[in-house]
Amino acid sequence: MKNIVFLVILIFTQYSFAQTFFSFEGKEVAAGTKAHFKIPVEHEGVSTFIPVTIFNGATAGETLGITAGIHGYEYPPILGAQRLIQSINPKELTGTVILVQLANVKSFLGRSPYVNPADGKNLNRSFPGKEEGSISEQIAYFISNNIINRVDYFLDMHAGDAPEDLMRYGAYYNNATMPEISATGKEMALALGFNHIVTFNTEGKDYMKAEKPSLYTSAEAFKRGIPAIDIECGRLGIPEAEAVDQVEQAVLLLLQKLNFTSKLKVLSTTPAILIKNRIYTDSTVDGIFYPLKKAGDYVVTGMKLGYTTDFFGNIQETIYAKADGLLLLILGTPPVNKGETVAVIGLIRN
Known part of the structure; x- marks a missing residue:
């Protein structure tokens, strides 16, 4: 009898923690595997796509969404995201990671700072987007409704665009009416390993009002009640190898902090400087x-x-x-x- 009870408990435990497939865009991504998607976007004869990779872990868990290349001239996050395609191993992953490695392909290929040359819009001022809108509005709509609305945590990765000499830092969204979500975001930002962390205070901001557009990618996540953080790493549109390395390592540290991966790397003991x-x-x-x-x-x-x-x-x-x-x-x-x-x-x- 004891053996039967033990067997039932063992089966139940394995069933509870075993990962199932992750359904995305009509395809089932099996546990312990990754899959690549090219999401087509078209408006008035102009077409592009959004490259997305799904990493579905071998063990069940939460979901992290990551976007890079919202601005196509901000190269270190884009190249860091390319690295992540190989450095995130779904067989050793708990939960699921949805990676948009280059949201703004037209901006990237057109070497266009700030805006998408297909419609002249700044993608990071276009959220939550429109299903039947321009190219940028459709991209924002897809990310908002097919990625952000499926995740438990969200990270948007940026750098200094072509004319911007920018200091590297992590950042998190904060609002006094959302203390738990804000606190989780702060812990996520601190885990990135940057020496400086910027607080995005959202009290009184129009984009936090229900009737107003969120504008920014990670603001859309935060507005939906998801802990949201940013990376700013890189300057002047330069693909510096050191900045690319730091982006990749920051994401791997975040995965460790959120228990998506085992704790293999030692977190920094140097306290980050908070910028209020x-x-x-x-x-x-x-x-x-x-x-x-x-x-x-x-x-x-x-x-x-x-x-x-x-x-x-x-x-x-x-x-x-x-x-x-x-x-x-x-x-x-x-x-x-x-x-x-x-x-x-x-x-x-x-």
């Missing part, structure tokens, strides 16, 4: 910008960060630091347009 708020400075003129500082520099209020001349060399505007803090971003290339952000300072103090 950000101060933006926009240009008031068109012209040629000359930066005097670089991303990662500590600056103090009133410090000269750069200046803009007209096309005859006459100084039209000087940019000064509006606060003490860390220079997260500064325009790193000469062209500047009125209204564009030229500098972002992270405030470390409360």
Whole structure:
């Protein structure tokens, strides 16, 4: 009798924890395997696709969604995602990972910063998208409704676009009315291994209102009650090998933190510096910008960060630091347009 009871318990335990297939776009991805998908998108005779890889673990668990290449000129996350195709082993995975390794193929192939050349839209201002909208709106709609709505955690990966000298950091979404989700996001961001973590405070933001669009990829996830984090790793559209390595390792550390993989790597014992708020400075003129500082520099209020001349060399505007803090971003290339952000300072103090 004892042997029968033991056998029943063993069978029940194996049944409870064994992974089943993961259904995606009409295909069943077996446990312990991965599968690649090319999701077609077409609008008014213009077509593209979204490359997606599903890693369905050998053991049942939660689901993590990852997007890279929302901006096609931000290369380190895109190349890091290519690495993940090989470095995530579904046979050793608990749960499921949905990886969009390059959301904006048209932007990537067109070497187009910020916007999708197919419709001139910024994909990271297009969420939650439209099912029958333009190319970017359809991509946003698919990610929102076929990926984000199926995950327990979400990560969006970015870098400094073509003109942006950007400091590397992780980030998480925070809102006082969502304390548990915010706290989980913070722990996820800390697990990425970056020296600095930025808090995306969402109190009072229009995109958090039910009747307003979320605009940003990870904001769409957070608005749906999913812990959401970002990676910013890379600068000036340069595919630096070190940045690519850091993106890949950050994701592997996150998988470890969330118990998708066994704990093989030692987490950093150096506490990350938390950046509570950000101060933006926009240009008031068109012209040629000359930066005097670089991303990662500590600056103090009133410090000269750069200046803009007209096309005859006459100084039209000087940019000064509006606060003490860390220079997260500064325009790193000469062209500047009125209204564009030229500098972002992270405030470390409360």
